[in-house]
Amino acid sequence: MNIRIGDAAFAGAAAPHWLSREATVAKRGFNRWLVPPAALAIHLCIGMSYGLSVFWLPLSRALSIGRTAPAACPDMSIATSLFTTACDWRVSDLVIVFSIGIVMLGLSAAVFGGWLERAGPRKAGLAAALCWGGGFLIGSLGVYLHQLWLIWIGMGVLGGIGLGLGYISPVSTLVKWFPDRRGMATGMAIMGFGGGAMIGSPLATLLINSFKTPDSAGVWQTLSAMGGIYIVAMLCGAFGYRVPPAGWQPKGWTAPAAKSAMISSGHVHLDQAHKTPQFWLLWAILCLNVSAGIGVLALASPMLQEIFGGALIGLPGLGFGELDAGQKTQIAAVAASFVGLLSLFNILGRFFWASISDKIGRKVTYATFFVLGCLLYAGAPWAASIGSKALFVTFFCVILSMYGGGFATIPAYIADIFGTQFVGAIHGRLLTAWSTAGVVGPFVVTAIRQAQVDAGLESAALYTRTMYILAGFLAAGFVANLLVRPLAARWFMSDAELGATAKDGVAALTGGVGDFGIGRGGVTPLAVLAWVAVGLPIAWGIWSTLSKATILLG
Numbered sequence: 001m002n003i004r005i006g007d008a009a010f011a012g013a014a015a016p017h018w019l020s021r022e023a024t025v026a027k028r029g030f031n032r033w034l035v036p037p038a039a040l041a042i043h044l045c046i047g048m049s050y051g052l053s054v055f056w057l058p059l060s061r062a063l064s065i066g067r068t069a070p071a072a073c074p075d076m077s078i079a080t081s082l083f084t085t086a087c088d089w090r091v092s093d094l095v096i097v098f099s100i101g102i103v104m105l106g107l108s109a110a111v112f113g114g115w116l117e118r119a120g121p122r123k124a125g126l127a128a129a130l131c132w133g134g135g136f137l138i139g140s141l142g143v144y145l146h147q148l149w150l151i152w153i154g155m156g157v158l159g160g161i162g163l164g165l166g167y168i169s170p171v172s173t174l175v176k177w178f179p180d181r182r183g184m185a186t187g188m189a190i191m192g193f194g195g196g197a198m199i200g201s202p203l204a205t206l207l208i209n210s211f212k213t214p215d216s217a218g219v220w221q222t223l224s225a226m227g228g229i230y231i232v233a234m235l236c237g238a239f240g241y242r243v244p245p246a247g248w249q250p251k252g253w254t255a256p257a258a259k260s261a262m263i264s265s266g267h268v269h270l271d272q273a274h275k276t277p278q279f280w281l282l283w284a285i286l287c288l289n290v291s292a293g294i295g296v297l298a299l300a301s302p303m304l305q306e307i308f309g310g311a312l313i314g315l316p317g318l319g320f321g322e323l324d325a326g327q328k329t330q331i332a333a334v335a336a337s338f339v340g341l342l343s344l345f346n347i348l349g350r351f352f353w354a355s356i357s358d359k360i361g362r363k364v365t366y367a368t369f370f371v372l373g374c375l376l377y378a379g380a381p382w383a384a385s386i387g388s389k390a391l392f393v394t395f396f397c398v399i400l401s402m403y404g405g406g407f408a409t410i411p412a413y414i415a416d417i418f419g420t421q422f423v424g425a426i427h428g429r430l431l432t433a434w435s436t437a438g439v440v441g442p443f444v445v446t447a448i449r450q451a452q453v454d455a456g457l458e459s460a461a462l463y464t465r466t467m468y469i470l471a472g473f474l475a476a477g478f479v480a481n482l483l484v485r486p487l488a489a490r491w492f493m494s495d496a497e498l499g500a501t502a503k504d505g506v507a508a509l510t511g512g513v514g515d516f517g518i519g520r521g522g523v524t525p526l527a528v529l530a531w532v533a534v535g536l537p538i539a540w541g542i543w544s545t546l547s548k549a550t551i552l553l554g
Contacts, residue, residue: 021120032521048226083147094148140224204226267492366481381464410427
């Protein structure tokens with residue numbers, strides 16, 4: 001039988017189905033630098049989950065447009081709001097879409113992670129595109145018919161499944177393509193998730209303003225257009241995925257297991273990973289880091305406004321409660337630029353910290369997050385008390401860079417501890433920590449703030465206790481990270497077990513390691529085109545964010 005190394009084909013055998021994992025095995029001459037932009041294409045789309053809030057205010061006034069009297073129904077129950085066609089929706093009912101989506105992200109990533117390893121990233125990317133983009137289309141129908149339950153199901157449930165599948169689809173593939181730069185590779189892709197809202201929010205605003213008429217808020221048309229754009233872009237990413245042949249490694253590279261005891265040379269089966277203490281320590285590390293960061297994101301805008309008040313617009317003598325409506329509108333614009341800056345540092349931190357982790361190790365990187373984060377959270381009340389807006393903003397920009405860096409570094413940390421064979425599925429199960437943090441973080445900070453309000457505190461005092469408690473979260477994360485140790489040999493699969501789980505086509509039968517004619521990749525016209533395709537939207541999003549941030553810096 002004739003076998004060609006690196007090609008997913010047997011002479012005389014039936015060709016694999018174009019959606020199968022076997023059909024995605026890279027052939028000789030493939031450039032591995034085509035895989036990160038494919039992953040970015042998907043993550044830049046699903047990252048719009050952080051920017052959905054741009055729709056809530058227009059939707060809360062959708063029925064009132066063109067009417068002489070508002071269509072508000074203040075005593076409406078949630079059950080009524082789901083089916084009413086006569087009352088405008090409340091923002092609180094619309095925000096639930098985001099919560100449903102984050103919960104479904106964690107659940108779908110955990111449930112479908114094992115299937116992804118068997119089916120391959122192309123099928124997962126296709127499913128993610130149809131769920132995420134299709135969720136927007138169903139949401140558009142819900143807006144058009146004014147049926148909130150359709151928006152919950154479309155953008156919340158179905159879109160959340162697309163989030164989970166899209167988020168984990170490139171992780172295993174990138175880790176295997178870049179064993180020499182695990183952190184950098186996953187950082188590049190997951191950076192896209194942080195940047196999705198930076199692109200999607202201004203795009204949605206432009207579309208809403210274009211579609212808006214005296215009788216329409218322009219939201220259902222915008223959702224339809226964005227759903228179509230997302231399906232096309234994500235399909236391009238899905239069909240751009242390739243997996244390396246089994247045993248592939250970059251030419252001239254040797255595994256660094258001898259250099260670090262924290263990088264394993266074996267592979268743990270998905271069914272065994274959650275039985276190890278290391279899995280739950282990593283779960284706690286991710287949950288605590290995310291809880292602290294997402295808590296800040298939940299209150300970033302009101303926090304800046306209430307702490308600095310009139311100082312944001314050159315009136316340092318006026319507290320937030322002393323400002324009139326016009327002045328509050330002005331400082332709201334400044335606070336919006338603060339949120340934009342946090343988002344930008346969230347994105348940049350995903351690539352920066354994940355790349356740094358390749359040099360200093362994942363454990364040291366997380367230790368840095370927790371120690372530096374504790375100091376910055378504890379120092380934030382001091383910066384507020386001396387009225388230093390610059391210091392306060394700088395502290396939180398660094399904090400948010402480490403929040404994003406935690407997301408980008410955890411897949412490489414998982415690969416170091418558990419090996420690469422099931423890294424995507426294990427990562428999927430670990431993302432339930434994100435779902436938990438998405439509830440715990442905002443609940444804790446809002447509950448503490450409300451307690452301070454009830455106690456009659458105001459200005460910086462409203463958030464002092466919150467900052468110290470978030471520092472406590474990170475201190476607990478530091479202890480969890482300190483306890484992470486290399487796995488005992490008994491947890492790793494034998495060679496026979498590893499061979500039985502191989503899903504990389506014909507190359508799995510060849511044995512040994514090598515570059516199979518693929519090498520390290522490099523600059524080619526196709527690679528440049530792929531990077532330009534994802535780089536232009538990112539550049540536009542950064543420009544849009546920085547142009548708004550000048551309000552704050554000014």
